[in-house]
Amino acid sequence: MLPLRTLAARPSKHAAYNRHVATTRPPAEDRQLLSTISGIENEPLYSPENVEIDYERDLGRPGEFPFTRGVYKSMYRGRLWTMRQFAGFGTAEETNERFRYLLDHGQTGLSTAFDMPTLMGYDSDHSRSLGEVGREGVAVDSLGDMQTLFDGIPLGEVSTSMTINGPAAMLLAFYACVGEEQGVPLSSMRGTVQTDILKEYIAQKEWIFPPEPSMRLVVDMIEWCAAEMPLMHPVSISGYHIREAGSTAAQELAFTLADGFAYVEACVARGLDVDSFAPRLSFFFNAHLDFFEEIAKYRAARRIWAARMRDRYGAKDPRSWLMRFHTQTAGVSLTAQQPEVNIVRTAIEALAAVLGGTQSLHTNSFDEALALPTENAVRLALRTQQVIAHETGVVNTTDPLGGSYYLEHLTDELEQQAYDYFERIEKLGGVVAAIEENFQQREIAEASFRYQAEVERGERLVVGVNAYEIEDEATLDILRIDPTLEQKQVERVRAVRKGRDAAAAEAAVRRLEADAASDANLMPALLDASRAHVTMGEMCDALRRVWGTWRETPVF
């Protein structure tokens, strides 16, 4: 742990200035909070008197320990971030079309959104899937759907991110099989599978199995990718959903990194050498509206990860110390009222992500508080990134805000709050034990309620919601999902079951069950099952029979 930086209060011109400002606020504005959106108190001014910076220890140069200023030496001068818009709706055909549209407009990587049944491990014809197929993402039931999804997209050239957690291993197996059929060697396929099941229990709530076998599946994927698909990121440790569930920036930072350390510990417990997998771990953060707090969060995250990986987990390969991350602007900050204003919010959030040194970025579309985005709205969101990249000049110098007294103070503050949370989680017996006690869930619910109360009391203003409202807003054209797609997809998965070699499919399911009951790595059995056209839901059912399912005790 880095030494704490606290400075003794001392009488000074600076302190006198801060006192003066604090006492001369006009009463009319007195209700507005001056803390960050997460509730960190701000001084009116920061100077060398309340921020101590040891340059070599705390910052250093980009690409050097502790990586506060960035993971690469040349950062965006060397290569811009990947512009990666998350997309998926309807069936694989509709989403394939959207993918091609985005690539045609200059997007540089793909990111797949799956529908709720897929995320929860149900095939499209399951009774729980009724009304949900293709609504929030694309429905993928079988290898055939995955082939359609990436039809005409060269998987040896385009990197693909897949937001999938409970059934991540099944979708990775499908993806690998599509690569095989395109003739792309596994060793040259690039991409990211989210796989972060811990944050599902904490925040996003799309789980299938209990934590213990879920963690085993994650480690199976990490182990298998390290050997077979070395350019894949087998897990993207995600704070995004933690923040969307209403957490503070500090909670997002702390719970995400704690999850990351839990995966590292699980892999080490399996007997893996830390440097054999750590370089492929990646992260995913939110970009919320409190501009400086967000930039500080990314910088603190890099510094904490580097220090712990080196000093606590004994990683020797400098690549194991690097925290590389994807960022998405905050869906939760979008408003249904005056939705065009969301374009401005998203631009500011995206700028924070870039100034915080992100490796890839998704910008939300302005209509997303209402529905999945239309094509035009998505293009505008992509253009927002392109303006930042090509017109603003912020890419010319790395970590241009580094050294700002305020930013360095916030970086230290968030780092300290994260270490405090690590300690509390450790006292509860670790991440999984804390989840089982609802610790993280309660902390987030508390923060979320506090923020809502602040908005409702008018202590925080949200433009168009509790300030500057307009009557009679025009309605927006939103994306409508064709309701006949569900039936089409249901028929498709039934046809897959009918058309395959039944004996081969059954044998593959039996092998999967047997492997799940043993301690074999499950990836080979899942690849077998994919090739035998066993559906995603059937694979999950096989594991449900062996492992059972998870249910949380709801708290509010």
Add this chain to the structure above:
Amino acid sequence: MERKIRVVVAKPGLDGHDRGAKIVARALRDAGMEVIYTGLHQTPEQIVETAIQEDADAVGISLLSGAHMTLVPRILDLLRENGADDVLVVLGGTIPDDDAEELKKQGVAAVFGPGAPTLEIVGFLAGAVPTS
């Protein structure tokens, strides 16, 4: 004598977006109502069963998965089939305007969209449920 309003806050469907449901549940409780929060991933059958067992005055459904036109009518039907159509049904989440209108025609008492203040929801329930 005045009695407490009993509300079941329910999350049907498969999505895990429970921030809104939890905030509303807590605001209703803070306003003095009895709140039963079902937790996630509930089927319409489970929700209606809870509403009947808990003798609820109202069911607050939170839905952000796009499946509202399938799941909400099903909940309304099941309430009717079980003789519980006196239970007030309110809905929150990302519900497009036309869908909200249609669901109101089918029996939903009110629809609260993104950004609706919790006070408005509390006020609506307090006004719509008889408490004496």
